[in-house]
Amino acid sequence: MKKKLSFLxxxxxxxxxxxxxxxxxxxxxxGNLVPKTVxxxxxxxxxxxxxxxxxxxxFGNPVDPIVVMLHGGPGADYRSMLxxxxxxxxGYFVVFYDQRGSGLSAREDKNGxxxxxxxxDLTGVISHYRKSKDQKIFLLGxxxxxxxxxxxxxxxxxxxxxVILAEPGGFTWDQTSDYISRTKxxxxxxxxxxxxxxxxxxxxxxxxxxxxLDYKMAIVASFDSRKGNPLGIEGVYPFWRFGAVVxxxxxxxxxxxxxxxxTNLSQYKTKVLFCYSEFNKAYGLGHAQLLSSSYPNVQxxxxxxxxxxxxxxxxxxxxxxxxxxxxxxx
Amino acid sequence: MKKIQCAIIIxxxxxxxxxxxxxxxxxxxxxxxxxxxxNVQMGxxxxxxxxxGYGQKLRTTLPAVLNIxxxxxxxxxxxxxxxxxxxxQAEVLHMDNxxxxxxxxxxxxxxQNDLVRMASFGSEFSTNFGYYKTNWYVAGDIGFxxxxxxxxxxxxxxxxxxxDIQDGWYVPTGGNFNLGIVSGYSFSSNDIxxxxxxxxxEDLRSTPSVPYYLQIGYxxxx
Numbered sequence: 078m079k080k081k082l083s084f085l086x087x088x089x090x091x092x093x094x095x096x097x098x099x100x101x102x103x104x105x106x107x108g109n110l111v112p113k114t115v116x117x118x119x120x121x122x123x124x125x126x127x128x129x130x131x132x133x134x135x136f137g138n139p140v141d142p143i144v145v146m147l148h149g150g151p152g153a154d155y156r157s158m159l160x161x162x163x164x165x166x167x168g169y170f171v172v173f174y175d176q177r178g179s180g181l182s183a184r185e186d187k188n189g190x191x192x193x194x195x196x197x198d199l200t201g202v203i204s205h206y207r208k209s210k211d212q213k214i215f216l217l218g219x220x221x222x223x224x225x226x227x228x229x230x231x232x233x234x235x236x237x238x239x240v241i242l243a244e245p246g247g248f249t250w251d252q253t254s255d256y257i258s259r260t261k262x263x264x265x266x267x268x269x270x271x272x273x274x275x276x277x278x279x280x281x282x283x284x285x286x287x288x289x290l291d292y293k294m295a296i297v298a299s300f301d302s303r304k305g306n307p308l309g310i311e312g313v314y315p316f317w318r319f320g321a322v323v324x325x326x327x328x329x330x331x332x333x334x335x336x337x338x339x340t341n342l343s344q345y346k347t348k349v350l351f352c353y354s355e356f357n358k359a360y361g362l363g364h365a366q367l368l369s370s371s372y373p374n375v376q377x378x379x380x381x382x383x384x385x386x387x388x389x390x391x392x393x394x395x396x397x398x399x400x401x402x403x404x405x406x407x
Numbered sequence: 408m409k410k411i412q413c414a415i416i417i418x419x420x421x422x423x424x425x426x427x428x429x430x431x432x433x434x435x436x437x438x439x440x441x442x443x444x445x446n447v448q449m450g451x452x453x454x455x456x457x458x459x460g461y462g463q464k465l466r467t468t469l470p471a472v473l474n475i476x477x478x479x480x481x482x483x484x485x486x487x488x489x490x491x492x493x494x495x496q497a498e499v500l501h502m503d504n505x506x507x508x509x510x511x512x513x514x515x516x517x518x519q520n521d522l523v524r525m526a527s528f529g530s531e532f533s534t535n536f537g538y539y540k541t542n543w544y545v546a547g548d549i550g551f552x553x554x555x556x557x558x559x560x561x562x563x564x565x566x567x568x569x570x571d572i573q574d575g576w577y578v579p580t581g582g583n584f585n586l587g588i589v590s591g592y593s594f595s596s597n598d599i600x601x602x603x604x605x606x607x608x609e610d611l612r613s614t615p616s617v618p619y620y621l622q623i624g625y626x627x628x629x
Contacts, residue, residue, distance in 0.1 A: 101575075101576055101577075101578050102573055102575045102576060102577045102578070103577070103578070104577050104580055108571060108573075109572075109573045109577075110559070110572060110573065110577075111569070111572075112569055112571070265455045265481075266455055266481040266482070267481070267482060267483075268482030268483040268484065269482075270454055270455065270480070270481075270482070271454045271480040271481070271482045271487075271488050272520040272521075273616070274453055274454050274615070274616050274617060275453050275454045275480055275488050275518050276518055276525075277453050277583075277606075277615035277616055277617075278452075278453045278490075278516065278552065278554065278581065278583060278615070279516060279518055279525055279527050279554050279557060279580055279581055280554075280557075280580050280581050281554075281580075281581035281582060281583060281608040281609060281613075281615075282581075282608075282610075283608075283609075283610040283612070283613075284610065284612050284613055289580070289581075295522070295565075296520060296522045296523045296565075299520055299521050299522050300520075303521075313521065313522075313564055315567075315568055316568060317568075317569075318569075
């Protein structure tokens with residue numbers, strides 16, 4: 078009996094060894110587990126600003142009013158926001174870009190990211206596409222992108238002609254950390270916890286090993302869209318590539334230094350469109366009112382029948398509200 | 408490829424031996440009259456886990472035990488994520504009540520969610536060093552756990568998002584150090600123990616999402 082078991086063990090291991098010999102891959106080889114970035118694949122649409130190379134696309138007439146799309150994260154990408162390119166048919170020049178270190182844009186070392194750099198990049202993007210000083214600039218931000226839009230308005234209120242904010246986490250670190258704590262549904266005994274935390278023993282990388290860290294972030298991020306998630310997200314939504322290092326870097330900066338992007342918002346008299354979703358249990362009217370009250374002139378709207386990913390799952394409901402707001406200001 | 412072959416050789420040797428388990432052992436209480444050890448444990452090991460194990464003391468000059476262990480996190484599906492260990496431990500130094508134990512394990516892990524299924528072969532090397540009396544002990548716990556070769560199979564959904572993604576064997580995929588303390592109490596043929604510590608990733612600059620481990624265990628010797 079012992080000999081039989083030993084023989085079977087050897088056969089099993091030999092079979093595994095043969096399988097293993099078929100293909101041996103490196104986690105940090107560009108393209109294996111995550112798509113190549115603009116620095117590794119010249120065919121990806123890209124542009125250079127502020128000493129970096131960003132993945133980006135535009136839709137519409139370049140002389141029309143510009144709508145700059147700001148994706149969430151930090152570290153997500155604009156793929157799930159592409160429904161908004163429909164605004165090009167309404168007379169807007171729609172600019173999508175993956176922020177520094179996110180999506181298919183170039184990666185930097187962890188110590189190369191700062192909140193100010195993200196604002197400087199946005200200034201660079203606007204300058205890159207703006208054809209004249211009279212061309213109006215609108216920002217359309219989702220989640221972290223809406224926080225970035227507010228940080229930008231707070232710093233440069235005269236530079237922006239209108240802002241649409243879709244569920245920004247917070248305008249101060251306290252508001253943001255409070256919101257984040259409500260978005261996590263990590264019961265110690267749940268399958269969700271396993272899915273989010275168990276890979277920590279299988280996939281690890283040094284702090285600038287972008288490929289494996291981005292891949293790990295992708296498979297763990299699916300946790301946010303599981304059935305019954307507090308954000309009310311209907312399911313998995315499309316993405317290109319997460320930016321784990323930029324997310325980690327910006328969170329560390331925020332935790333260490335804090336931030337308050339409300340100090341100058343009272344000067345921004347233009348009406349702001351502030352949207353929140355019906356099914357995001359972590360958000361709600363209370364959080365929307367708390368945040369939007371920092372702006373003196375707000376149109377507060379609930380997007381019905383959807384959760385946090387309203388650009389992808391409820392664009393048909395969201396779109397007319399966005400369009401009407403922009404048309405009133407163009 | 409050499410790393411895969413090395414891991415497979417280690418696992419093979421361990422599997423065809425009389426494998427056994429008792430992850431924490433009070434050597435002062437172990438004898439040839441009761442060479443078998445069964446173990447149950449639970450705690451935090453990258454998730455809330457529960458595990459079982461079996462061990463057998465070898466009739467060798469150097470005190471040694473061969474182990475096998477299975478643990479799985481809680482959740483709806485107890486078998487989509489799990490970890491097994493095959494290996495052994497030996498007391499390599501014994502001076503009065505001071506003792507040093509070296510442990511070597513082959514590790515097989517599985518993980519699955521909506522986007523990926525991973526099966527991984529790895530190794531775990533660790534040492535306990537401390538003060539052992541007949542009915543209690545306290546020791547330091549240092550180790551390194553490496554995922555040497557991991558088979559990654561991405562779901563159809565993942566391939567929809569990125570069609571060129573490569574399924575296959577990735578070498579290596581990760582590694583974590585652990586540093587902690589373990590203490591146990593022995594009575595008649597029973598041991599209870601508590602192990603607590605921190606995990607640090609192999610670059611020593613970052614940590615897992617929850618960088619702690621905790622294990623409460625019970626051994627029965629017979």
